[in-house]
Amino acid sequence: xxxxxxxxxxxxxxxxxxxxxxxxxxxxxxxxxxxxxxxxxxxxxxxxxxxxxxxxxxxxxxxxxxxxxxxxxxxxxxxxxxxxxxxxxxxxxxxxxxxxxxxxxxxxxxxxxxxxxxxxxxxxxxxxxxxxxxxxxxxxxxxxxxxxxxxxxxxxxxxxxxxxxxxxxxxxxxxxxxxxxxxxxxxxxxxxxxxxxxxxxxxxxxxxxxxxxxxxxxxxxxxxxxxxxxxxx
Amino acid sequence: xxxxxxxxxxxxxxxxxxxxxxxxxxxxxxxxxxxxxxxxxxxxxxxxxxxxxxxxxxxxxxxxxxxxxxxxxxxxxxxxx
Numbered sequence: 001x002x003x004x005x006x007x008x009x010x011x012x013x014x015x016x017x018x019x020x021x022x023x024x025x026x027x028x029x030x031x032x033x034x035x036x037x038x039x040x041x042x043x044x045x046x047x048x049x050x051x052x053x054x055x056x057x058x059x060x061x062x063x064x065x066x067x068x069x070x071x072x073x074x075x076x077x078x079x080x081x082x083x084x085x086x087x088x089x090x091x092x093x094x095x096x097x098x099x100x101x102x103x104x105x106x107x108x109x110x111x112x113x114x115x116x117x118x119x120x121x122x123x124x125x126x127x128x129x130x131x132x133x134x135x136x137x138x139x140x141x142x143x144x145x146x147x148x149x150x151x152x153x154x155x156x157x158x159x160x161x162x163x164x165x166x167x168x169x170x171x172x173x174x175x176x177x178x179x180x181x182x183x184x185x186x187x188x189x190x191x192x193x194x195x196x197x198x199x200x201x202x203x204x205x206x207x208x209x210x211x212x213x214x215x216x217x218x219x220x221x222x223x224x225x226x227x228x229x230x231x232x233x
Numbered sequence: 234x235x236x237x238x239x240x241x242x243x244x245x246x247x248x249x250x251x252x253x254x255x256x257x258x259x260x261x262x263x264x265x266x267x268x269x270x271x272x273x274x275x276x277x278x279x280x281x282x283x284x285x286x287x288x289x290x291x292x293x294x295x296x297x298x299x300x301x302x303x304x305x306x307x308x309x310x311x312x313x314x
Contacts, residue, residue: 043307043308043310043312045307045308048304049300049304056294056295078303081303082306085303085306085310134242136241140241141236141237145236145238147269147270147273150269151268153272153276159283163283163286163288169287173287192287208251215245216242216246219244219245219277219280219281220241222280223276226280
């Protein structure tokens with residue numbers, strides 16, 4: 001069975017696409033973005049369903065970082081899909097389809113978040129991202145700046161183990177949910193969704209420096225959460 | 234020379250690949266001689282890797298009504314010439 005990696009299909013391997021589209025009988029064929037765009041422009045409904053299946057969950061999670069309730073998050077995502085349809089024919093493919101969709105969502109979610117008076121108004125998105133306060137608990141260090149107690153490496157198979165245990169996955173989701181909205185948005189886009197730094201700055205309207213501080217705080221916290229679940233060597 | 238506490242605050246910048254050369258050299262020098270910081274960096278890398286493979290929340294499905302509405306909207310759009 002030939003399985004084509006998602007990364008391969010989403011890449012700009014324009015010339016390789018016809019080859020990759022050759023179907024093996026039992027293969028899992030994940031359409032590339034360009035294929036999806038073409039099919040959408042031809043009003044292919046299955047392409048739109050594919051798009052929804054691919055991104056709806058992620059969009060909901062991201063929307064949840066900005067707005068107060070899951071109902072509002074659903075509305076925001078629904079508005080996003082409508083905007084995607086409306087903007088389909090003028091989408092210039094200068095960015096990836098995914099980035100474009102997420103950008104639409106981000107803008108809508110922020111506006112809605114402001115209207116819903118969620119904890120972080122848009123204008124203060126950069127606040128709380130000052131690099132003056134350390135992200136790592138100072139209590140972990142001795143007076144001379146060394147670690148107060150030994151830090152031991154995690155086992156190599158730690159990510160796999162964490163991801164295959166329902167409890168630790170749920171705990172990680174919860175931990176992400178508990179982050180301040182701005183940190184949650186950044187770590188979701190950068191680390192969970194794997195978007196590039198520049199894209200994320202553009203989507204969220206933050207500076208590179210602020211984004212990094214937010215990401216640092218989020219990751220520092222999440223590491224301590226995972227540490228609870230990790231086997232020691 | 235960086236302290237462990239200073240290094241811990243620089244981990245994200247380091248992993249981003251955006252650290253200036255001299256600072257990066259200092260960072261790497263410290264990592265080279267400090268077992269604890271080496272372990273901390275490894276843990277942070279694994280945290281990022283874990284996040285990257287987080288399975289999607291199973292509850293986040295679009296309602297059939299919403300899906301139908303959106304498909305109807307697609308259907309009612311004329312084809313781009």
